[in-house]
Amino acid sequence: MSSTDRFREVVPVDELEREGRVQTTVDGRSLALFHHEGEVRVVDNRCPHMGFPLSEGSVEDGVLTCHWHHARFELSCGDTFDPWADDVRTFPVEVREGSVYVDPHPEPDEPPAEHWAARLEDGMEQNLRLVVAKSAIGLVDAGVSADEITERGVRFGARYRESGWGSGLTILAAMRNVLPDLRDEDRKRALYQGLVHVGDDCAGEPPRFDQEPFDTDDVSFARLKEWFRENVEVRDSDGAERVLRTAIANGADDARLAEMLAAAATDHRYLDTGHTLDFVNKACEALDRIGWEHADDVLPSLVDGLATAARAEETSSWRQPVDLAATLEETFADLDSLVAEGSESHWSVPDDFTETLLSDDPETVVSALEDAIRAGASVDELAGEVAFAAATRVARFATVNEFSDWNTVHHTFTYANAVHQLARRTESSDLYRGVFDAAVNVYLDRFLNTPPAPLPDPASDSDADPEAHLDALLGTFDAEGEVNEAGARAAHFLDCGGEMSVLRERLGEALLREDAGFHTYQALEAGFAQADLREDPEEVRTLLVAVARYLGAHFPTRREREQTFTIAARLQRGEKLHVDGGNRDGTEGGA
Secondary structure, three states, X not given: OXXXXXXXXXXXXXXXXXXXXXXXXXXXXXXXXXXXXOEEEEEEOEOOOOOOEHHHOEEEOOEEEOOOOOOEEEOOOOOEOOOOOOOOOEOOEEEEOOEEEEOOOOOOOOOHHHHHXXXXXXXXXXXXXXXXXXXXXXXXXXXXXXXXXXXHHHHHHHHOOOOOOOHHHHHHHHHHHHXXXXXXXHHHXXXXXXXXXXXXXXXXXXXXXXXXXXXXXXXXXXXXXXXXXXXXXXXOHHHXXXXXXXXXXXXXXXXXXXXXXXXXXXOOOOHHHHHHHHHHHHHHHHHHHXXXXXXXXXXXXXXXXXHHOOOHHHOHHHOOOOOHHXXXXXXXXXXXXXXXXXOOOOOOOOOOHHHHHOOOOHHHHHHHHHHHHHXXXXXXXXXXXXXXXXXXXXXXXXXXXXXXXXXHHHHHHHHHHHHHHXXXXXXXXXXXXXXXXXXXXXXXXXXXXXXXXXXXXXXXOOOOOHHHHHHHHHHHOOOOOOHHHHHHHHHHHHHOOOOHHHHHHHHHHHHHOOOOOHHHHHHHHHHHHHHHOOOXXXXXXXXXXXXXXXXXXXXXXXXXXXXHHHHHHHHHHOOOXXXXXXXXXXXXXXX
């Protein structure tokens, strides 16, 4: 081939007229050339939907149709009629002295970051999984930061779901949190999984419409906090939203806003099996990533959930055979004096404190927490201990239970983690109530450890290659029911000197290839978050056993989302997904 300027000579005009279409490869790019209605048109031969060769499509009345999924494209500009497909790239063409010349490397019409940002919005709006996958990959490849990508997803989800913050946004926030633990190639997967769930959560939902803040800056934060709690108490979400927006407009910082939300979320017991407070925590963590200047866009999405949440004291399990709610009300009535009594003291964790929290006697549990507060235990300290006890329930979950019972121990653990994380953000004593709620649920979950699954014994082959245990761990996720084996392999990897960071990386890899459900994402992220806060290797071991067992109980899945991601990644890399011979230059064909 000869070269003139940026253009490459590809085919004689008369041959293209005679054939109607020609496929060729120029500088490694597969192109489809068409002669239609007296004009020469050139497009990328790979259908942007799933890579089928467009040279095998049909052209009629200026419309190019792919024969695989019937995506249609306006031939002269490449724009698609079908939003799920994406526009096909077109290439400048010139006819010179009887030959067709093509520029195979034209300047893009818009910067890649802008293109993929717009496509991401389209993908979430229309709940198009493949479009979201290509957009997430394209944005990362264009150098857009994970926080910018997360911001787009968070703001979209907070706006386009009338009922507010939900599982999709929680998954996105959780996946952003674990990005540092993942391999580079899995970070795109994590963003994709979070964004897909946001789109799915918003599908068919009307958007949210904002309430306005009060036109005043002359109300104290303490009064706004009380107003907010009162409105949530009577389930008035509109009034509560106006109060929250006023606090934001008046400059309340992240700690105070978290305090306001956490107070309302703990005025009643264990709202919506713990999801409500967990959503509060995840919204705050998302704002840590994308910037608290977006608080007015994000935090109001929590209000409806706070106002409408089911309250655990209204359930039989909290009232019969022991009136747990009444017991806690007595404690909470005396909470200020307990805190005052311990204000000058420094608490040390008793050696048997975890076993005490796992007691079969609720009075023992409540008394131990009260004694700890009298001895100076902070919310942060107590919340961490309760979170570990809750994780131990997961690590020792008996597989004789019904499968759905995994959700019960899971909810307690993720709730306890949310209390702990919020306690590290705000020093509000309101969160002691969350500690007691979590501890009571640890008590209520006791039968799910009957009999308790034993924690894995230390590896007998401590000098063995830890990679062997790691490979075996991933193998357990390919078969159903390998719960105990998954926990043992995770533990023995650490016992043999394996690095915790490597184990976390591989657990993340396993999660992201599955069609994981909401709780599975939560379980991994909460386990990682708690492990970050531990210095005791045995506690870290127990936490990662809990994560591995939970994943093992829920894998394998159909892995449909991974298939979509793989297709998108191969398209973005320009790989051939289909083979079709007959290229003019003799190279292997394909889309």
